[in-house]
Amino acid sequence: MDRNGRRGGVEEESGFDEDPNPKDDKKAAGEDVMSIERVFDMQEVPSWRRQLTVRAFVVSFVLSVLFSFIVMKLNLTTGIIPSLNVSAGLLGFFFVKTWTKMLQKSGLLRQAFTRQENTVIQTCVVASSGITFSGGFGSYMFGMSEAIARQSDDTSDYKNPSLGWMFGFLFIVSFLGLFSVVPLRKIMIIDFKLTYPSGTATAHLINSFHTPEGAKLAKKQVKALGKFFSLSFLWGFFQWFFTAGDDCGFAxxxxxxxxxxxxxxxxxxxxxxxxxxxxCPYIVNISLLLGGILSWGLMWPLIETRKGDWYGAKLPSSNMHGLQGYKVFIAIAMILGDGLYNFFKVLGRTISGLFHQVRQKNALPVADHPSTESPKQLSYDDQR
Structure with a gap:
């Protein structure tokens, strides 16, 4: 009888015991091939103090500044911020891996680069760039200022940004979610084992980076990233020569x-x-295209013909009491309507899913029949 309570006694090098059933051998061998955690079986999980390294925070700071610029650019142009988890994890791996290789060649490397440290970098970068978006820097934060109020001919009420209240506001925006996230993490991810899409995808990506095959793939991905980054940068530099003002050139x-x-x-x-x-998914691109055609091609030209009837004929187009008011409030109404629909839809599906999960957990266990197969055991990755 071996340590797992099964007969056979001889343990193979792959980590599985001998079993008289050849089907089980094939199943175990297949699971060993598909297992990610088998690669890291001999590596000790570092303590949280060893995960929070100086190099991790230095790389996180540099990438956070870079990604904040990217998010601000997207926020002020497209208004759509895609998930940056994959690129943050990839660039974090590339920079620290290059750092550790240089130290290793010089004999000064004291601590190897781990996937936990990679996760710390990715988390810091995504959190920093997320504050850039959720903090309202591309929308309402500076939209409350006196300069913007003058552009809309309404200087009666404004709030000029200052570092004091901005720090307090961003602190509340960033940390208030912890009070709801921590219990939800316990219920939804640990207890009910619900899949967390972006987190699961990033975890698989970081795991693959730290395997021998994944390191080669990461090198190819970084080369492709650098190639298209260079082409995009040079094209933007070329367009700059033809841009004399805000409304000219290739833009x-x-x-x-x-x-x-x-x-x-x-x-x-x-x-x-x-x-x-x-x-972005294709449905987002189609939605933006149709929205642009319906609004700028149909609605605003039709409302503009009602000038002097629905609103004052002498009002400028940027005034909130004129055409701009129709644009803003119609858009807000559509956003709120669609948002509330999705909120109740997701809430209903979540409650229904949790209800079914609770019923399954509270169901009485059925006695195993001799002819039935043994209950399904947790895989090695799930045990880890």
Missing amino acids: NFPTFGLKAYKYKFYFDFSTTYIGVGMI
Whole structure:
């Protein structure tokens, strides 16, 4: 009888015991091939103090600044922020792996680079860039200032940003979610074992980086990232020579004519939109295209014909009591309607899923029949 309570006594090098049933041998061998944790079986999980290293925070700071610029660019142009978990984990792995290789060649390496340290970097970078978006830097934070109020001809109420209250506001925005996230993590991820999409995908990616085959794949991915980064940078540098103001050059190319250009139908040759379009699902791209046609092609020209009837004829187009007011409040109403629909839809599905999970956990166990197979055991990865 071996340590796992099974007969056979001889333990193979692969970590599985001999079993008289050849089917079980094949199943175990297949599980060993598919197992990720078998690769890290001999590696000790470092303590949390060894995971929070100086090099991790240095790389996190540099990447956080870079990603904050990217998020601000996307926030002020497309308004769509894709998930940056994969790129943060990839760049964090590349920089620290290069760092540790240089130290290893010089004989100064004291601590090997682990996947836990990689996760710390990815978490810090995503959290920092997330604050850039959720903190409202591209929308309401500076939209409350006096400069923006003057542009809308409404200087009666404004709030100029200052570091004091901005720090307090961002602290509340960032840390208030901990009071709901911690109990939800316990219930949904640990107890009910619900799949967390972006976290699961990032975990598999970081695990693959730290395997021998994954390290080679990561090197290819970084090369591809650098190649397309260079092409995009050079194209942006080329466009800069043809940009004399805000509304000229390749960023505002009147592809459909000057009449259509008046209603914002022009072509932007920026590669940012191509990249975001490739990352986002196709339904998002179609939705944006249809929304642009319906709003700028139909609704605003029709409402503009009611000038002097629905709103004052002498009001400028940027005034909230004129055409701009129709744009803003119709858009807000559509966003709130769609958001509430998705909220109740997701809430209903979540409650239904949790109810079924509770019923399954509270169901009485059925006695095993001699002819039935043994209950399914946890895989090695799930045990880890």
